[in-house]
Amino acid sequence: MVELSAMASVFTDPYLIALIFATTILGVIIGVLxxxxxxxxxxxxxxxxxxxxxxxxxxxxxxxxxxxxxAGSITAILINTPGTSASAATTFDGYPLAQKGxxxxxxxxxxxxxxxxxxxxxxxxxxxxxxxxxxxYEFRPPEYFALTVFGLSMLAxxxxxxxxxxxxxxxxxxxxxTIGAERVTNVERFMFGNYELYEGLSFVPVFIxxxxxxxxxxxxxxxxxxxxxxxxxxxxxxxxxxxxKIWKTILRSCGIGTFIGILPAEGAxxxxxxxxxxAKRWSKNPEEFGKGSxxxxxxxxxxxxxxxxxxxxxxxxxxxxxSGTTAIILVGLMVxxxxxxAYLFTEQVDTVYQIFGSMLLANFMFMAMGLYAAxxxxxxxxxxxxxxxxxxxxxxxxxxxxxxQSTLDIWIALIFGVxxxxxRRHGFAxxxxxxxLILGEMVETNLQNSLKMFDGQWWMILTQPLAAFFxxxxxxxxxxPYIYGMITKQNK
Amino acid sequence: xxxxxxxTPIFLALFSIAIILISLQLDxxxxxxxxxxxxxxxxxxxxMAINLILISVLFLQFFKNYPEKIELEIFTTWFSMxxxxxxxFLTITTDMFIGIAVCMFLMGYTWGEKRLxxxxxxxxxxxxxxxxxxxxxxxxxxxxxxxxxxYYG
Numbered sequence: 001m002v003e004l005s006a007m008a009s010v011f012t013d014p015y016l017i018a019l020i021f022a023t024t025i026l027g028v029i030i031g032v033l034x035x036x037x038x039x040x041x042x043x044x045x046x047x048x049x050x051x052x053x054x055x056x057x058x059x060x061x062x063x064x065x066x067x068x069x070x071a072g073s074i075t076a077i078l079i080n081t082p083g084t085s086a087s088a089a090t091t092f093d094g095y096p097l098a099q100k101g102x103x104x105x106x107x108x109x110x111x112x113x114x115x116x117x118x119x120x121x122x123x124x125x126x127x128x129x130x131x132x133x134x135x136x137y138e139f140r141p142p143e144y145f146a147l148t149v150f151g152l153s154m155l156a157x158x159x160x161x162x163x164x165x166x167x168x169x170x171x172x173x174x175x176x177x178t179i180g181a182e183r184v185t186n187v188e189r190f191m192f193g194n195y196e197l198y199e200g201l202s203f204v205p206v207f208i209x210x211x212x213x214x215x216x217x218x219x220x221x222x223x224x225x226x227x228x229x230x231x232x233x234x235x236x237x238x239x240x241x242x243x244x245k246i247w248k249t250i251l252r253s254c255g256i257g258t259f260i261g262i263l264p265a266e267g268a269x270x271x272x273x274x275x276x277x278x279a280k281r282w283s284k285n286p287e288e289f290g291k292g293s294x295x296x297x298x299x300x301x302x303x304x305x306x307x308x309x310x311x312x313x314x315x316x317x318x319x320x321x322x323s324g325t326t327a328i329i330l331v332g333l334m335v336x337x338x339x340x341x342a343y344l345f346t347e348q349v350d351t352v353y354q355i356f357g358s359m360l361l362a363n364f365m366f367m368a369m370g371l372y373a374a375x376x377x378x379x380x381x382x383x384x385x386x387x388x389x390x391x392x393x394x395x396x397x398x399x400x401x402x403x404x405q406s407t408l409d410i411w412i413a414l415i416f417g418v419x420x421x422x423x424r425r426h427g428f429a430x431x432x433x434x435x436x437l438i439l440g441e442m443v444e445t446n447l448q449n450s451l452k453m454f455d456g457q458w459w460m461i462l463t464q465p466l467a468a469f470f471x472x473x474x475x476x477x478x479x480x481p482y483i484y485g486m487i488t489k490q491n492k
Numbered sequence: 493x494x495x496x497x498x499x500t501p502i503f504l505a506l507f508s509i510a511i512i513l514i515s516l517q518l519d520x521x522x523x524x525x526x527x528x529x530x531x532x533x534x535x536x537x538x539x540m541a542i543n544l545i546l547i548s549v550l551f552l553q554f555f556k557n558y559p560e561k562i563e564l565e566i567f568t569t570w571f572s573m574x575x576x577x578x579x580x581f582l583t584i585t586t587d588m589f590i591g592i593a594v595c596m597f598l599m600g601y602t603w604g605e606k607r608l609x610x611x612x613x614x615x616x617x618x619x620x621x622x623x624x625x626x627x628x629x630x631x632x633x634x635x636x637x638x639x640x641x642x643y644y645g
Contacts, residue, residue, distance in 0.1 A: 047630075048625075048630070050630055050632075051629065051630050051631070162553070164546055164549050164550050164553065165550065167546050168504065168543060168546045168547065168550070171539050171542055171543045171546065172543070174539055175511065175536060175539045175540070175543075178535060178536050178539070182532035184521075184525065184526065184529060184532075185519075185521035185525055185526060185531070185532050187518055187519045187521060187531075187532035187533075188518075188519075189515075189518060189532055189533075189536065190511075190514065190536075216572065217569055217572055217573065220566070220568040220569045220572045220603065221565070221566055221568070221569055384604075384605060385603060385604075386599075386600045386601075386603035386604045386605035386611075387600060387605060387610065387614055389599065389603065390595070390596035390597075390599045390600045390603075390614055390615070390618070391596075391614065391618050393592075393595065393596060393599060394592050394596055394618050394619050394622060395622065397579070397588075397592060398592070398619075398622050398623075398626065401588075401632075401634070401635075402626060402630065402632050405632060405633065407583065407588075407635055410583070410588075411580065414576045414579075414580070417576070418573060418576070421569075425565075426500045444535050447530075447535070448529040448530060449529075451528050451529045451530060452527060452528050452529050454528075455528045456528035456529075
């Protein structure tokens, strides 16, 4: 009951409603601008939330997350360029349908599917998060250590980059977390005499560098790209015939998206790809896919927005980010003094449900904007890159400075921008580095505490049932596909 | 050209070895403090050992399935990186906002916006607005420089 009233309070707070409305507009703009996805947008906006109350700050970040994830579909359908990577699957059928003169219908299906996906996942979030929190109360250092190892192993299956490259990125991220004074012994590690690094690398400048500045350098390669647009008269809600065709697909993708979102380190991009391929697999008309199938649009869009709520489950309950954007939301929680984990659900239950309520409200707001202002937002995507990206540069360097008011953070952001750019050029995704950096401290601290618990006998971790379960899952996640491949090869 | 692609795993392997060597130089804490836990150097060494194993797998993958050729960076990319250095130089010698404005102007110009007034407006108005927002709303003080000295007095 307390939970419901906390959620409902969001809908009666005029300031929060106005803030979410303004942030939804901003989120949709960020989503339609190619290159500026939810992760980059959240990284740039995090410093702007410094003076806000925790609920308002996290509401801003989570609204950016859900609205930008949806908005990527607008440009995917109208200009064949996904605004975010999560909307890449929407281009397969969205753009062909738009080319047939049915852009309004395509957008209508995308808006409705996204909203259903988003709302469904928030309902699951409200039910699953407290249940998982109850289980997480029982976790001790060995369980947390095993869980973080499982989270890191899941990096192998992030869509961008190969499994090995993602794991290398993850390990690099964990190593970054060792920079600074070691917590037990106070031994200075990799500081090279720079005492500003004593507390370790600050997450925000590293994230701004990895996501925003590296994207700026990636975009510098596409300055001369010509954008072709498809005319849009008005967005049309799906017809009865459309609903008959897509309702099963939407429900299936809601389940897929939420489940994939809950898995640590997986995100909306993986969810939309699987949602799309499953929609095709189960469709009565698979031959229509790729030529403008509404089922294809619904499958991808319901799944990517369902992943947003799902990804918040491990983030809030376990402190393990469910995606790149939730890694930033996690940092936002920490910056505002909220300790992610099971205790959040007893100590600050109001705050948690107000955040959930904000996400719900954001879903309804982007639905209204998608239906009535998609045409206007599509025009935003035509802002020339030579005007847009210098602004991103200014926001990034000032944002990096603002968190700790340290010029060192600006240089850290720029250095990680260059590192992120070259990593991406060589096929390494940057999200594993970010997730590794966040999980690094958890891994080391829980390993140290586990060793203390078991008098230095590390193998005793395996005797703890839950810890062993997570480690087996991690092993299967890493080696399962190879073992399965070898067995099927032998059988042939 | 293909040989160049091996540079990535070789670079990563050298980086990992360098980190191991640096870790070995870290101080050893007394047994009384560490107890049954591990030394500060152990965890980074463990991580880099894992990385070396992963890099070997990456090498093997390269032999089996050679990755596609990576195109060389274009001028605007290199110039944008150069602008980061210029920004650093201008920030430490003049003012952070002069650095931002100059870099924004040059970035806009080299990226294809040839109308000088558009670049100029962008380079002056954007940092100005951001400064006012951070200074008046978020109460953040920026580092001292030519312009901020005038503003702060």
